[in-house]
Amino acid sequence: MTIKHFKYPYFLLFIIFTGILRAVPRYALENGSSCILCHIDPSGGGLRNDYGIAYGQDDLAAKLPKRLSSYTGIIIKHFQIGGDVRFQSVSKKKGEVPSGLAIFPMQANFHIKTEVKKLTVLAELATLQSDYGVQFRLNGKIGYVKTGIGKPSFGLKLDDHTVFTRGGNIRLIHGNHREGMPFVPALKNAPFLELGHYKGNTHYSFGMIKGYLYEKSESSYGRLEHFFSNGSLNKMIGASFFRETTAAKDLQMVNLFGGLNRGNLSWMGEVTVAENLVSDRSIASYSELTWNVKKGYTILARIDFFDESMIYTEDAIRRTTFGLNYVPLPLVDIKFQIRSTQLSGGVPSKGIEFLSQLHLWF
Amino acid sequence: MKKIMIIVLFLTGLMVGQKRELKNVKVLPFKTKRELVSFMKTVVAPELGVKCNFCHNLTDYSSDEKDHKKVARKMMAMVNTANQTMNELNFHEISCWVCHRGNEHPEHPPKKK
Numbered sequence: 001m002t003i004k005h006f007k008y009p010y011f012l013l014f015i016i017f018t019g020i021l022r023a024v025p026r027y028a029l030e031n032g033s034s035c036i037l038c039h040i041d042p043s044g045g046g047l048r049n050d051y052g053i054a055y056g057q058d059d060l061a062a063k064l065p066k067r068l069s070s071y072t073g074i075i076i077k078h079f080q081i082g083g084d085v086r087f088q089s090v091s092k093k094k095g096e097v098p099s100g101l102a103i104f105p106m107q108a109n110f111h112i113k114t115e116v117k118k119l120t121v122l123a124e125l126a127t128l129q130s131d132y133g134v135q136f137r138l139n140g141k142i143g144y145v146k147t148g149i150g151k152p153s154f155g156l157k158l159d160d161h162t163v164f165t166r167g168g169n170i171r172l173i174h175g176n177h178r179e180g181m182p183f184v185p186a187l188k189n190a191p192f193l194e195l196g197h198y199k200g201n202t203h204y205s206f207g208m209i210k211g212y213l214y215e216k217s218e219s220s221y222g223r224l225e226h227f228f229s230n231g232s233l234n235k236m237i238g239a240s241f242f243r244e245t246t247a248a249k250d251l252q253m254v255n256l257f258g259g260l261n262r263g264n265l266s267w268m269g270e271v272t273v274a275e276n277l278v279s280d281r282s283i284a285s286y287s288e289l290t291w292n293v294k295k296g297y298t299i300l301a302r303i304d305f306f307d308e309s310m311i312y313t314e315d316a317i318r319r320t321t322f323g324l325n326y327v328p329l330p331l332v333d334i335k336f337q338i339r340s341t342q343l344s345g346g347v348p349s350k351g352i353e354f355l356s357q358l359h360l361w362f
Numbered sequence: 363m364k365k366i367m368i369i370v371l372f373l374t375g376l377m378v379g380q381k382r383e384l385k386n387v388k389v390l391p392f393k394t395k396r397e398l399v400s401f402m403k404t405v406v407a408p409e410l411g412v413k414c415n416f417c418h419n420l421t422d423y424s425s426d427e428k429d430h431k432k433v434a435r436k437m438m439a440m441v442n443t444a445n446q447t448m449n450e451l452n453f454h455e456i457s458c459w460v461c462h463r464g465n466e467h468p469e470h471p472p473k474k475k
Binding site: 031033200 | 399400
């Protein structure tokens, strides 16, 4: 195995993997509440609120050093500042393209938030992407209206954009027309308007976004999620849609997602069916089982599936992943994953990938 | 230029960052948000068997818009008063669990033996 830094294929990987990442929906499931429980943005991801910071310290980290126990975020008078920085390494079996080990910065996003009475202003700078986002959110008693430059809220909003229900293999490793849904990280933030409503443990939102998938596209989207608990069993169920209203292809996507959590064991899954993504219909699914072995240590097993034509015997890809998430300290998250891909029709697999990621946040 | 601005802003925050002030906290004795959030997360929510949105508007935790929050504040004042008596008697302090036992509403009347 050779170590190569920033050579051509890895520069491509750098471009591919760089992007704005989402929240961890498993935490929402375990807490039986929407993303806004821990994040400033109701759609999740980015800057954490007081609960999110406390949750990271009390419930996620293996150890809580005294010096970090009083950390409540960085506040400058009326501003809260935060950031997410990730480094990723990908290693593939020799003979594959690219082979060897690649280490690269994956994300360096910085956030700033302020509040003026009922108005929340949240800005984000994605330095590696040279992209930015900003949202103005008017908070009401039962919901919110937010507008600005951002991304649509769709599906489980997983933090791993390589799962097929989000962006999948952007480099089309297996030679298909597509190897995942269109939510690739290279998509820039775009002007949007979104309405959200909370009723008990139900949250739904509806919005419009302009120029997100394509330069002149206009899209509408909606998302509904509901959490309920039955004793020690937490359940989550939801659905979402995305419809591009102006493109010639008229892309439409429907998504169903759900999850179950009992004690240290969680399952989450989602299915997305898209019309006119490649041909008539394409399907992507995600299913993940996690076990929190002890505080700070979580192991996972995941199966992703994608079929661009829904014939199932051609062009279908199944990826199996096993991993370990280790949170040694608050503000630090380390992930190790090993995954292999199986193709339909007896096509040989592209080998085994080893991934690791260091995530620092504040 | 944007990166430099962010870095300057970040360093300024590290140097002059201050702890958050509590807003609209009238009964509980905590001085920092960290203490308050931990208390809510580890004591109030599990002892009542509820999630944060039972009492709080999740877009503004300090808001008194929800009636459950107003009730909870009075309940906490009641517990504080009870604990003054418990302290005078040199007894253990009580919390929501004494009545609620993990339920939104305490069982009433008590179960027959």
